[in-house]
Structures are given as C-alpha cells and as structure tokens.
Amino acid sequence: MEKIGVVGAGIVGLAVARELATRGAEVTVLEKEHRVAAHQTGHNSGVVHAGIYYPPGSLKARLCREGVALLKEYCARHALPYEEVGKLVVASTGAERPLLRALAERARANGVPGIAELDGLGLREIEPHAVGVGAIHSPHTAIADFPAIARRLALDVAELGGSVRLAHPVKAIRESARGVQVLAARRRFTFDRLVVCAGLGTDAVAAMAGRPGEVRIVPFRGEYYALAGAARDLVRGLIYPVPDPRYPFLGVHLTRRVDGEVLVGPNAVLALAYEGYTWRNVRNVRQIAGWPGTLRMARHHWRTGVKEVYGSLAKRSFLKAARRYVPELGADDLRRTEGGVRAQAVARDGALVDDFAVDVHGRVVLVRNAPSPAATSSLAIARHISGIVPALVR
Ligand SMILES: Cc1cc2nc3c(=O)[nH]c(=O)nc-3n(C[C@H](O)[C@H](O)[C@H](O)COP(=O)(O)OP(=O)(O)OC[C@H]3O[C@@H](n4cnc5c(N)ncnc54)[C@H](O)[C@@H]3O)c2cc1C
Numbered sequence: 001m002e003k004i005g006v007v008g009a010g011i012v013g014l015a016v017a018r019e020l021a022t023r024g025a026e027v028t029v030l031e032k033e034h035r036v037a038a039h040q041t042g043h044n045s046g047v048v049h050a051g052i053y054y055p056p057g058s059l060k061a062r063l064c065r066e067g068v069a070l071l072k073e074y075c076a077r078h079a080l081p082y083e084e085v086g087k088l089v090v091a092s093t094g095a096e097r098p099l100l101r102a103l104a105e106r107a108r109a110n111g112v113p114g115i116a117e118l119d120g121l122g123l124r125e126i127e128p129h130a131v132g133v134g135a136i137h138s139p140h141t142a143i144a145d146f147p148a149i150a151r152r153l154a155l156d157v158a159e160l161g162g163s164v165r166l167a168h169p170v171k172a173i174r175e176s177a178r179g180v181q182v183l184a185a186r187r188r189f190t191f192d193r194l195v196v197c198a199g200l201g202t203d204a205v206a207a208m209a210g211r212p213g214e215v216r217i218v219p220f221r222g223e224y225y226a227l228a229g230a231a232r233d234l235v236r237g238l239i240y241p242v243p244d245p246r247y248p249f250l251g252v253h254l255t256r257r258v259d260g261e262v263l264v265g266p267n268a269v270l271a272l273a274y275e276g277y278t279w280r281n282v283r284n285v286r287q288i289a290g291w292p293g294t295l296r297m298a299r300h301h302w303r304t305g306v307k308e309v310y311g312s313l314a315k316r317s318f319l320k321a322a323r324r325y326v327p328e329l330g331a332d333d334l335r336r337t338e339g340g341v342r343a344q345a346v347a348r349d350g351a352l353v354d355d356f357a358v359d360v361h362g363r364v365v366l367v368r369n370a371p372s373p374a375a376t377s378s379l380a381i382a383r384h385i386s387g388i389v390p391a392l393v394r
Contacts (some may be wrong), residue, residue, distance in 0.1 A: 018382065023158060050141040078188055104136045118137055191328075198367075199370070219288070228333055343370070
C-alpha cells in the first residue's frame, strides 16, 4: 500500500487526502494548527462559485464546474448546508455593459447553467433593494459552510484508515530514492509521496523540499464588514460588481452566508506577513518584498493598491462600494468583522498567476496556486491531483 503524506488540513489538503485514501493509499495529513480549516478555508466568503469568470479551457473553469457538482452532491449526502441563493453581477454604469456582456458569454462557454441577462428593472425582481443599469443572474450560484465541509472530509480520512495530525508543523523534508522523510512535531515520518497543500505556507514548505520554484506566494488580506440587524434583509443572495479584468479579485461584494450574516467585502490589500490578518503584522516583510515579482506587481497595480489600502483604513470606502449596489445602506448598518488572507502566487515578472498551478518534482507534488475558487473546486482538484500523478492512482 502506497504511503502518502499531505501537508495542510485546509479544504484542498483534506480533499486530496480523502481522494487518495478512497483509492487505497495510506494517508497521513500533517497540519500545523490545532484545528482544520484554520486559514483560508475558515476565512472566506463561503460562495460556491458557478464558473462565470474563468477563461474557458483553464483549470479554474473546468475544475470549478466539476467541483460544484461534486460539492453539491457531497453536502447533500452529509446533510451539510448548501443553498442556491443565486448571484447577480451588477453593472452600475453604461461603460460596464460591454464587460458584463463578455462575462455572460464566458459563463455560457464554461457551461454555467441558467445565465440570464437582465436590465435595471429585471435585476430588482431578483434583489428588490439593488440598483444598476443591468446584471447577469446566475441562479445556481450557492453558499456553503467550507469549514464544516473540511471537518467532514477529515472524518472521512479517518474512516478510510488515514490520520489527520493536528499541531504537526512540518519543519524539514528530505527526499531520497527510497522515499520522503518529513520531520513534524519532533517525529519523523516516511512516505512514498508527499503532497503539499500548504496555502500561505507553500513557499516555506517548497523550500524545505528543495523546490523553491519560479513563483512565490504573495499574501493579500481581505477585510470584511457585516450588515447589522434589519439591514441584512436588504440582500437576498449574492450581489457582485463587474470585476476589473486586470485583477484576479472580484471586488467588494455583498454575500449572504449560511448562518444568515451578510458580509460586505473583501477588499484586497497587500499584506506584509503570510498570516497578516492585521496590518500591524509585518513579520514576513523581508521574504515578501525580497521577491522581485512583488515590487513589479506593486508598481503595475499601484493605483488599485492605493485604493485598496485606503479601503483598508476607511469604513467609508466599504460603505461607498456597498451603496453603489444597495443605496439604502447607511454607516450604522456596517460593523467590522473577521477577515482572511489569500495566498496568491506571483511570478518573477510581477504577473499574478491566474490559474490553479500544481508542480510535480520527483516524489513531491506541490500545489503552488490554489486561490478562489479553490474551495468550490476542492473535490475536483483532488481528483485532478490523483490523476496527474500516475503513481498516486492504484
Ligand atoms: C478573503 C477570502 C475570500 C474567499 N472567498 C472564496 C469563496 O467565496 N469561494 C471559494 O471557492 N474560495 C474562496 N476563497 C479561496 C479559498 O478560501 C481558498 O482557495 C481555499 O480555502 C484554499 O484551500 P487550501 O487548503 O489550499 O488552503 P488553507 O485553507 O489556507 O490551508 C492550508 C493549510 O496548510 C497549513 N500549513 C501551512 N504550512 C504548514 C506547515 N509547515 N506544516 C503543516 N501545515 C501547514 C495551514 O495551517 C493551513 O491549515 C477565498 C479566500 C479568501 C482569503
């Protein structure tokens, strides 16, 4: 029986572990925190994306569509929340119409079901408090509880004979002809293969494996406000702006969650620590600023960057972004809530890596880039990883 180690108990690592255990491998997940889903998986918008945005033919486009189907079925089987609340992507000026049109075509090319193009009146039938000159409606875009899905995946791994070892930070990796030795929590593990799904910790683990690679993780903090009290009733489902095509982030949106909260956010602020949940944390500034791609990217996106940093400091700017789509909202309706940090791979030339990226080096498989919609796509990413590494398939 093939022995496989997985670094990281986020939704991607756990989905990979479950898939490999299902295929007969003996799987051990090593997670540095005391709980699963402690980072990106536990700090996101909770949206099961339908596949609207991604270039047709990309991994994101394919694995998102496959992932939605798998996730919907998984949530139904385990009685986990999954609600098709629907999404509106709203154009608020005439200038955004061509982009909206192009987005509708892209969504159809990706096989997103039920896409409808609406005018200003039509969008109010879906979201009575929203305004805009037009919108596309994706009725099957859903919301889910990704941490609950991650916890269920961890149970599956255990039921399939594997183990999820929490409080096991991976500190060293040595690959030889006979296997991969991994040091974690003062214990030495030996695996036939190692799959690294370490999110914000990817670069550190890749360096331990002697595979620094050609891209680096740059952390982008995403801050949120939540709507207070009755203001939540102003939003039925998901209201998104037309995204800036130069940028991989979707812009501040209004998101209903499965617990009834409605979030406003996230913005995207360059963080100076991998786990930079507050701007005061500058722990990894040397590594982050030391990568040539970071400065090149910052130079290229400085206008958006300045706007986003400003957004980070000012509740006013969140309110402005939200009121563009739901003008009834007032300052008292917004209260600050927990944010997240995205792990976004950036190339040496400053290009933001758009697609999911997985590298195979000898016995080590490295997930280099798994930003949104990787939570949506996690079960399909797991199949993809099992499929590209023949030795991982029994
Ligand atoms: C603000 C925000 C909003 C988002 N919104 C959405 C959305 O609505 N829909 C969607 O599909 N996606 C969304 N995403 C993206 C999604 O959350 C991620 O793509 C997904 O969670 C990635 O999962 P992961 O398992 O790769 O990473 P993580 O969940 O970050 O897991 C990586 C794990 O590796 C562990 N680790 C790191 N280093 C080590 C080490 N040395 N030893 C042991 N363990 C280690 C970490 O502790 C962590 O638990 C959003 C992300 C953010 C931040």
